[in-house]
Amino acid sequence: MPVDPYILLLLGTVGLAALFPARGTGAEVASGASTAAIAFLFFLYGARLSTREALDGLRHWRLHVTVLGCTFVVFPLLGLAARGLVPVFLTQPLYQGLLFLTLVPSTVQSSIAFTSMARGNVPAAICAGSFSSLVGIVATPLLAAALLGSGGAGFSADSVVEIVLQLLVPFVAGQVARRWIGGFVARHKKALGLVDRGSILLVVYTAFSEGMVQGIWHQVSPVRLGGLLAVEAVLLAVMLALTWYGGRALRFGREDRIAIQFAGSKKSLAAGLPMASVLFGAHASLAVLPLMLFHQMQLMVCAVIAKRRARDPLDPPHESVTERAPAAAA
Structure with a gap:
């Protein structure tokens, strides 16, 4: 089961912020650099997304609607249901972070990688992840405004304006x-990917520095972290089961169900971290902790599932459940 090297870098950045948090003028410089990095990050996201590919993917609209429903409807409903776990398993700040986790869009890269490993519908996974990221730029702030606005997590109506200026524009x-x-972005994809990851590390350092200065990390204990991990394990298991068996109930073929499972059960660390920085401000460090833990958990579990799915028998050539149903009716 893989340990994402980038998670190790993120944890190292958290440790750096704990030992040497930015203060005073340094904090102002880090905050300004973080804001610029977030804006540049989403500029690159826009430059990479091919409008033609997105339009071509609309032909498989049932699959994309299913993934979007899992990402922005089912996940948030489960997040709201977890409110009953406060204060037994979760503190209020950790619950706010868990709820925010359920609002962010799906991943793109890892969904594609696991779908390919499991011999699923890779083009569908590409489009589903891209649509989710695109919709999330608007849907995540709106859902946060509706569900977190009165939660005391540092979210305010002004955050919507900040989202528009720092992310959407x-x-x-x-x-x-x-x-x-x-063309330039495509040719230098690897180098720009390093810029992406470096920008996110800067965002994490700034957020956790603010958290250290504010002293909010005293609110987290090992017992609470254990409770959070248990809750996230149940959340992931429920979503993996719903996406797989729900795809069967909706009469999708095996390859489509694989794409639905991997795209519909996962959450994007790359999209969630910058959004949390804008939405939560000094409270962002606790808000992103559940997302960071969930990200590593989903990688480890989905790697095992993808290897098992790769051994499954394939659907008959040029035939899937969705294609057999109309033929049978005829």
Whole structure:
């Protein structure tokens, strides 16, 4: 079961912030650099997303609606249901972070990788992850406004304006600029990927530095972390089961169900961390902790599932459950 090296970098960044948090002028510089990094990150997201690929993917709309429903409807409902676990298993701040986790979009890279490993519908996974990321730029802040606005997590109505300025505007600018810089972005994908990850590390350092200065880490104990891990394990298990057996109930074929399971049960660390920084401010460190733990957990569990799915028998060529049903009716 893989340990994501990037998680180790994130944990190292958290440790650096714990030992040497940014204070005073340093904190102001780090905050300004973090804001610029987030804007540039979403500009690159916009420049990378191919409008033609997105439109082509609309032909498989049932699958994409299913994934979006899992990501932005089922997940948040389970997050709301977890409110009953406060204060026995979770503190209020950890619950707010767990609820925020359920609101962020799905992953793209790991969903594609696991779908390919399991011999699923890779093009569908690509489009589903891209749609989820695109919808999440609007849906996640709106859901946060509705569900976290009165939760005392540092969220305010002004955060919507910040989201528009720091996330949506750069994303749209990237889409507009794609016709001129799309080739450059594609040719330097690896180098720009390092810029992505470096930007997120900066966001994490800034958020956890603010948390250390505010002293909010005294609210977390090993027992509470254990409770959080247990709750997240149940959450992941429920979503993996719902996406797989729900896909069967909706009469999707094996390859489509694999794409639905991996795209519909996972949450994006890359999208969630910058959003949390904008939405929660000084409280972002506790808000992103559940997401960081869930991200590693989903990688480990999905790697095992993908290897098992790779041994499953394939559907008959050019035939799937969704195609057999109309034929039978005819």
